Amino acid sequence: MEDDKLIKLYIPMNLQFFADGAADKTEEPTSKKLSDARNEGQVAKSTELVNGAMLFVFFLAIKLFCGYLANSFIKTFHRNYTYISVYSVQMPEIGNLSAMFRRAMLDILLMLLPIFAFAIVIAFALNVFQVKWKVTTKPLKPKLNKLNPISGFKKIFSLSKLFELVKSIAKIAVIFGVAYSTIMGELDTMKILYDMELFSAVIYISDFVINMGIKISAVYLLIGFADYLYQKFKFKKDMKMSKQEVKDEYKQQEGDPQVKGKIKSKMRETSMRRMMQNMPDADVVITNPTHFACAIKYDKEKAAAPVLIAKGADHLAQKLKDIAKEHNVPIVENKPLARMLYYNVDIDAEIPQELYQMTAEVLAYVYQLKNK
Numbered sequence: 001m002e003d004d005k006l007i008k009l010y011i012p013m014n015l016q017f018f019a020d021g022a023a024d025k026t027e028e029p030t031s032k033k034l035s036d037a038r039n040e041g042q043v044a045k046s047t048e049l050v051n052g053a054m055l056f057v058f059f060l061a062i063k064l065f066c067g068y069l070a071n072s073f074i075k076t077f078h079r080n081y082t083y084i085s086v087y088s089v090q091m092p093e094i095g096n097l098s099a100m101f102r103r104a105m106l107d108i109l110l111m112l113l114p115i116f117a118f119a120i121v122i123a124f125a126l127n128v129f130q131v132k133w134k135v136t137t138k139p140l141k142p143k144l145n146k147l148n149p150i151s152g153f154k155k156i157f158s159l160s161k162l163f164e165l166v167k168s169i170a171k172i173a174v175i176f177g178v179a180y181s182t183i184m185g186e187l188d189t190m191k192i193l194y195d196m197e198l199f200s201a202v203i204y205i206s207d208f209v210i211n212m213g214i215k216i217s218a219v220y221l222l223i224g225f226a227d228y229l230y231q232k233f234k235f236k237k238d239m240k241m242s243k244q245e246v247k248d249e250y251k252q253q254e255g256d257p258q259v260k261g262k263i264k265s266k267m268r269e270t271s272m273r274r275m276m277q278n279m280p281d282a283d284v285v286i287t288n289p290t291h292f293a294c295a296i297k298y299d300k301e302k303a304a305a306p307v308l309i310a311k312g313a314d315h316l317a318q319k320l321k322d323i324a325k326e327h328n329v330p331i332v333e334n335k336p337l338a339r340m341l342y343y344n345v346d347i348d349a350e351i352p353q354e355l356y357q358m359t360a361e362v363l364a365y366v367y368q369l370k371n372k
Contacts, residue, residue, distance in 0.1 A: 027246050029239035037239060044235035045130045048171075049224030053126050054119045056217035061115040063210050072111045080104040130228065171223050178219050182212045271347065275310035275320070280327040282309055284366045285320060286341060289333045293317035294341040295324070296351075298363060305350040306359050311342050330366045337362065 029037075037043070062069065080100065183190075186208055193201050241249075275295075282295035283306075295310035312320050324331055337358045345351055351359055 024242045025240040025245075027241045027243060029236070029241055030246065030249060032249060033239060033241060042235075043130070044228075044232040045127070046224055046228035046231045048227040049130070049221070050123050050126050052217060052220035052222075052224035054123050056214065056221050057119045057122045058115060059210055059213035059217050061118055063214060065115070066206070066210070069111065073108075076104065076107040076111065080107070167227070171220075174219055174223065175216050178216050179212060182215055272316075275312075275347065276323060278309040279320065279323045279329065282324065282329050284362055285324040285329055285331045286334050286338045286362060287317065287321065287331060288335050288338045291317060292338040292342045293320040293324075294338055294345075295320060295329070296341075296359065296363070303350055305353075305356065306363065307350055308341060308345045308347060311345075311347060313342065330369060332362050332365065334358070334362060 080103070189204070193204070196204065278297070279295060282297050284296050286294045286296060291313055293310075293312055293316075294308055296306045297309045298306040310320055321331055323329075337355065340355060341351065345355075
């Protein structure tokens, strides 16, 4: 019977879809990548820490300046209540009532402005503490890749988003627990609010709300600090690079090794050509005699010391000697001097003072042969 048949349905699922794609990123981020990320506005920053600090400072400021705020509010209320009676009897126009309402709102705003300003300063200081001071407008520029539904869908089901969901639930649970425990602790007192005078009841409720706000914001601040540590850890993990990315970045900064090799080869060819062209002007070629050959030219009107205009080893040394023979340039064997010139003096550079004596002896010998 068909009812006895067990039909199994298999739905293949690629778990890599939920991964962040960082399995092969094992290398520490380079300074260039960190700098580029900073310019793009990608930094390790916790909004929870900033919000928690602002909330804590707000309630703490109200607690500290409660007397000032209460007196200011009473004065504002008395002044505006007096204006209501005056405007309603003498000038009942809508425009006058609107002006009175705007004045009342302005008084309340000015009363609370120092507290809000203090909270904003704390928020700014915490942001600077987290990411240092660097202004960039790149995060404000629209990016078309953000409109890609596939990448957006992957981000929704990523492990980082799952963690953010768990963190939000835990945050709500902790804050609700603090609020619940605070209310239960004052439950007996709340039962006799009906027996209190109005002013005493208002003072009690205000004090209760402020204290509960301080407790909740303090817990929120601790959650924000933990979130800041996590954001730093996550940012460092996200900034890690694969070996291929490190290689590609090195190529961008230092240039492709193949291209650099070709450039060096061209430079060697240019240097070789220049050496061959300068060989006929050499005064002498000092040899090893088989391994090294160094061509010296001394023009006291252009240089204070003899100049090495060409040098070579092995096959190139032989080529330099052949050119010297073609142009009747003297070839002198001096093994120590040839080795020191080859290893210590660059082409088109004056010989060092330490080699003056040995070079002068060779040049004196050559000038004697040429009757100079």
